Amino acid sequence: MAQIPLIPNQDFKSSIPVPLHQHITEERLFAAFSRDSVPLPYPNPTKAFWTHGEPDANPLGKVGSVGNLTANADVVIIGSGITGVGAAYHLAKLAQQAGLKLDVVVLEARDFCNPPQGRNGGHLTPVLSQGFRANSQRYGVVEAIKSVALENHTVSSLLHIIRSNNKEEDVDLVSGHRFDLFFSKEEENDFLLDYDAAKMSGVNLSDIRFLSQDETRNKYGPQFPSVSYFGNNLWPLKLVTQLFNLAKERFSLTSGSHLSLHTQTPVTKVSLLSESDRGEQDDNRYPRRWLIETPRGLIRSHIVIHATNAYAAHLLPFLIPSPGKDSIVPVRGQVIATRAAISSQEIINTSSSANDGFEYWFSRPIKNVDEDKPLIILGGAREATAPGFELGVADDTTLNENASKTLRDFLPAVYPEGWFSKDQQPEMEWTGVMGFTESRNPFVGPVIDPSTKTTIEGQYIAAGYSGHGMPRTFGCAEALAQIIIADLTNKTWTSPKWFPQHFLTTSR
Numbered sequence: 001m002a003q004i005p006l007i008p009n010q011d012f013k014s015s016i017p018v019p020l021h022q023h024i025t026e027e028r029l030f031a032a033f034s035r036d037s038v039p040l041p042y043p044n045p046t047k048a049f050w051t052h053g054e055p056d057a058n059p060l061g062k063v064g065s066v067g068n069l070t071a072n073a074d075v076v077i078i079g080s081g082i083t084g085v086g087a088a089y090h091l092a093k094l095a096q097q098a099g100l101k102l103d104v105v106v107l108e109a110r111d112f113c114n115p116p117q118g119r120n121g122g123h124l125t126p127v128l129s130q131g132f133r134a135n136s137q138r139y140g141v142v143e144a145i146k147s148v149a150l151e152n153h154t155v156s157s158l159l160h161i162i163r164s165n166n167k168e169e170d171v172d173l174v175s176g177h178r179f180d181l182f183f184s185k186e187e188e189n190d191f192l193l194d195y196d197a198a199k200m201s202g203v204n205l206s207d208i209r210f211l212s213q214d215e216t217r218n219k220y221g222p223q224f225p226s227v228s229y230f231g232n233n234l235w236p237l238k239l240v241t242q243l244f245n246l247a248k249e250r251f252s253l254t255s256g257s258h259l260s261l262h263t264q265t266p267v268t269k270v271s272l273l274s275e276s277d278r279g280e281q282d283d284n285r286y287p288r289r290w291l292i293e294t295p296r297g298l299i300r301s302h303i304v305i306h307a308t309n310a311y312a313a314h315l316l317p318f319l320i321p322s323p324g325k326d327s328i329v330p331v332r333g334q335v336i337a338t339r340a341a342i343s344s345q346e347i348i349n350t351s352s353s354a355n356d357g358f359e360y361w362f363s364r365p366i367k368n369v370d371e372d373k374p375l376i377i378l379g380g381a382r383e384a385t386a387p388g389f390e391l392g393v394a395d396d397t398t399l400n401e402n403a404s405k406t407l408r409d410f411l412p413a414v415y416p417e418g419w420f421s422k423d424q425q426p427e428m429e430w431t432g433v434m435g436f437t438e439s440r441n442p443f444v445g446p447v448i449d450p451s452t453k454t455t456i457e458g459q460y461i462a463a464g465y466s467g468h469g470m471p472r473t474f475g476c477a478e479a480l481a482q483i484i485i486a487d488l489t490n491k492t493w494t495s496p497k498w499f500p501q502h503f504l505t506t507s508r
Contacts, residue, residue, distance in 0.1 A: 208227055286302035
């Protein structure tokens with residue numbers, strides 16, 4: 001086993017304001033969790049830094065929210081987060097390669113990219129070994145390796161798009177080293193076991209560096225052992241905005257293809273059209289199969305993509321959580337934007353996590369010469385809301401008081417005295433809703449009704465990222481787009497080498 005200096009025998013629970021080792025407790029609660037229904041996204045959510053932290057942070061915010069609603073489409077994508085817009089991006093590219101004309105409509109219940117970006121931490125960094133043993137035991141070593149490969153593929157693909165289009169400043173991309181803290185020997189040993197298992201299986205872990213308490217303190221500030229590796233962070237909403245614009249531009253290059261957006265347009269029902277209402281395929285168009293109902297009117301479409309993550313069960317009730325069922329559970333996360341008490345020259349601009357990933361934070365890049373002290377985005381503290389862990393909470397219009405207090409206390413306790421003021425109030429605080437699955441793996445592929453084990457022809461899903469979407473969603477959207485294009489062209493889809501088969505709905 002890899003060796004690094006371990007934490008001395010101390011009761012760190014007395015100094016760290018979060019309970020440790022809560023994953024098993026959370027998993028037990030998750031396995032027994034149930035609810036009667038899953039709502040649509042709530043109107044008027046808390047204002048997130050990503051949507052309100054700068055003037056005009058969301059230029060597409062209300063696009064298509066008034067006026068006529070598109071009546072017909074080849075593909076309707078429900079959800080304008082990274083998955084939904086990522087699917088549009090990949091469909092544009094693949095349809096052009098296949099010579100297909102596609103009219104694609106993206107629908108969003110609130111403002112553009114609003115629900116999914118609520119608690120996003122902006123960490124565009126692949127997990128290299130965490131969870132490797134569990135994946136190997138459950139799905140086999142090959143699948144565990146593919147789980148790592150998907151994250152590497154997703155991150156490298158997005159970085160390529162950003163850099164090849166000179167969008168680094170447009171999305172606030174910061175690349176550098178990330179560090180993850182160990183608050184206990186148990187957490188540290190667990191990481192080392194995953195590290196050794198992944199390394200023995202051939203996963204490239206050459207970028208990982210183990211740091212002792214003193215090394216971490218000297219480089220980053222906190223006096224805990226840590227692991228350091230290369231990572232990235234960015235402004236998630238700005239990334240999705242750029243992806244949408246790039247997708248729209250690519251669609252415009254193919255005559256007869258089009259990408260449109262309707263925000264403030266929640267989908268209340270998807271139902272099968274009667275044969276008489278479907279129409280015939282004409283001019284490379286596809287007969288309409290599905291009727292999408294919204295408060296603003298109806299849309300007829302050949303294909304429907306569910307990219308709604310936490311809210312998927314609202315339209316697909318067989319995903320409503322109940323014990324023993326493969327489902328998607330809404331889980332609320334909370335985030336603050338707080339100012340450091342020291343200058344940006346004293347604190348390294350990096351992204352970080354701790355306590356098995358329950359807490360995550362990074363310092364925002366300094367753009368204004370008059371801005372001296374960096375702004376830190378910090379999320380987490382769900383374990384401080386026990387016994388509930390915010391499981392099943394889909395209301396992101398309010399805050400959890402226990403999480404608020406814990407987030408305020410966290411950085412002053414973790415960093416040296418004087419780096420963060422205990423009296424400093426956050427500049428912004430907000431909540432957002434994630435979609436968790438019991439396996440922590442998303443559903444990707446055709447929608448399948450488990451009661452009949454039949455595929456619902458023309459409906460697809462990519463959802464349930466379990467708070468770990470940034471390094472997975474875009475890759476999952478790519479695989480989903482490939483499946484759809486293969487179906488439209490009557491070809492057999494060949495799974496990429498980097499895509500885990502256990503994510504597929506057909507494998508669950």
